[in-house]
Amino acid sequence: MERFKTHIKNILKIIGFALAIVLCIYFIMKILCYKDETYSKEVFEDFYKLDKDTVDVIWIGASPIQTSVNPAEIFHESGISTYGLATSSQPICLAPYLIEEAKKTQSPKVFLVDIRMLAYTSDLAFEPVVSEKYTRHVTDCLKPSINRIRAINHMIGELELLEPGSEINRLDYYFRLGVYHTRWKEGISLFFDEGDQNSFMGSYAYTGVIPIDKEESLQRIDKGYGELTGYNQKYLEELLDYCDKSGKSIVFTLTPCCVDQEFFDRYATIKKILNERGYEVIDFNYMVDDMGLDYSEDFSEFMHLNYKGSKKFSDYVAKYLRDRFELRDHRLDKGYELYGTEYKQYEDYLLGKDARN
């Protein structure tokens, strides 16, 4: 009996110690968590804070969505609730998993999927779009779930396809301390991370200004067709296969840009494929006059709108989406307080910008 009691006591001690370690690791992971300069963490943190079934439109894309679409501004303008599940250079292959993730807590009337990244295989710094870095912007911010495991497995498959024979350590995607524990070098500032004042529900503002020749840029639209590079054709077809089965209302978009002819040609090809497969594409490049976009001061560079362009785009999209999809005004409804809070922060940001200007 004594021996049995001793055994039980020892087992309980081992379990207790193991639990203490797990708790410590949990707190360490909370402090040394994922962080990047393009506010990917904030995109998902704010998304998970939203009340259930309060979002009318979920917009999936990459940095053009992050910088152009301001959910707080849209809500303020028309009362429709939108959210951008978009991160920097987000691979389009992650779109189905983001739609599945959104479906867990939201029932939007429509999913918008921006096609900008389908014309690219690398970003502005010539780093591959389908890469561990941009994959982790999403997978490291998703809550643990089967959907997250599926997203990781799918992306590892794509990465192995791009670099056959490369050794990808799957465990690093689950035990993220392997990647982020070196953040200890940031010191005491780790404990005082209050988020970034320039991020509004995942959307953030570019401040640069590059004047662009509007006529010359608009002339490039739908001039011809170009071949999709890399595996983008495959990614598009897989995405459409998913959309066919999803049973959800999915519409594709192309946000305003001033890219080179070869990219506009690729967009023309993508739009053609989408139309042939029965999907609608809203090309906002045809609506720049209605938006009031000023090409001399509203673009940060050829890819992204700056904070001025973003305000105009968000204001236009607010009314466009409301009318196009017959969305309700929620400004007096409960459960949308986060939009109000974020808008105040955004207003202060804009005031600060204008005062400096």
Next chain:
Amino acid sequence: MSIVSVYFFLFVLGVLVAYYVMPKCCRWCVILIANIVFCLLSSIWKLLCIAILSIVVTYGVSNIVDVLKKKEKNRKLIAFCVACGVIINLIILVAFKEINFFINNTNKVISIFSDNQIQLVIDMVAPLGISYYTLTMISYLMDSYWGLFEVQKNPFKLIAYILYFPTLTSGPIMRYSDMKSHIYDGNKLEYKNICYGAQRIVWGIFKKLVIADRLAPFVNAMQSEQCEGLYVFVGVICYALQLYMDFSACMDIIIGVSELFGIKLPENFNTPLYATNLSEYWRRWHITLGLWVRDYVMNPVLKSKSIQKLGKKTKKKLGKKWGKRIPVWIGMFCTWFCVGFWHGGTWTFIFGSGLFFFVMIVGSQILEPVWKWLIKLLHINTKSIVWLTWQRIRTFILFSASISFSWAASMSDAFALWKRGFSVFNPEVLFNGDLFQYGLDGQDMLIVLAGLLIVLAVSIIQQKESVRDVISKYNIVVRWAIFIVLICFIIVFGTYGKGYNAGDFIYGAF
């Protein structure tokens, strides 16, 4: 499979559960199966067959010798059989590891007389642990020949002992008489073994991931030809520290894993930084290798008839004191040559890990009267802490100097390294922050320093009592706090994850 990988610890967990679930009499079978699975997971099956072949030879020879001894056959025949067994094992070891040394040096000799050369470079992957299990098998053969134990009749039990999986990567080199009861008798599940084993593993992982692997990029950078003057000496010292932390960490993990099974492996380190001379250093560093070469190289050489005859002659000619030393020095030369050669079939290892120590030790013995005279002249108190500290620092510097040869790719690179070290006098590099440009910034250096201070504190405590015994006397809250802090230190400050390869222990390459 690296012994600091998650897969290894999952493997150990699986083996541990299987070990204690099985009845005591069958637990050695779990070890046997674990050994084979570990070999297959860590290398290709063909190399495992080489290891099994060596063990079959050892088993066969030991049993033949046992039969011959029982039939009281000719001692010369028995010795011949044992010698065959030892030579076969050595041939397999040399063939896989050191053959290119012989080819290259033969070519160098041939080149003196002609332009012809042996155009052959053999590039073979050596079986996992061949350097370690070969010595273990030779020790088994010799000890069984000397009648220290009853020969093992069960070949599977012999495989379970020789290929004992925790020791395959980096030792320690085992002795059959010490290990057989631990491996074959099946050990009781003891809470203390689990706790102490886990604590030892955590300590090893701390030294490996926080200190050794953190120093690695800095040490590699110091080898660059751009680094001159004090950079070279800092690099040499850091390499010595990295080697010590790496190898001792490896031993901690291996001994800790073995302790989980209740199997006590011999210690390979006994705070070598406390050594006051090089002889003592090698009694504290890689202890099992030192004991092996003493018992199977040094002593047989000293007891051989030719050396004994020589000893008598030298005593007559040089007197008792110096006459006794000559045979000992011959024995030491053979011993240190074997130590260096075992580490690697290149002159850098033969000299750096072997003959350097021979030269230093013999030199200190020859100059002993001079040192004694100096100490007397300067009225140095040799028992004072200052003198002891000076001796320890001096010993560590000499050790670092020796292994700088094995740090270099060749003897000429090693001499070039030392030449660069003395080419420039630049003490300012210690203060102007230039050292932080070579893979380790100021924060990393602080972590290394903190880690070394923790290791030093533990070493000081270890001089009187086992640290784990000291900690076990505290209440559970304090005990848990110490190990939780240590584990959190590893998690936060350890060098692991993307971009790091913590798997390669330096001594695993031997």
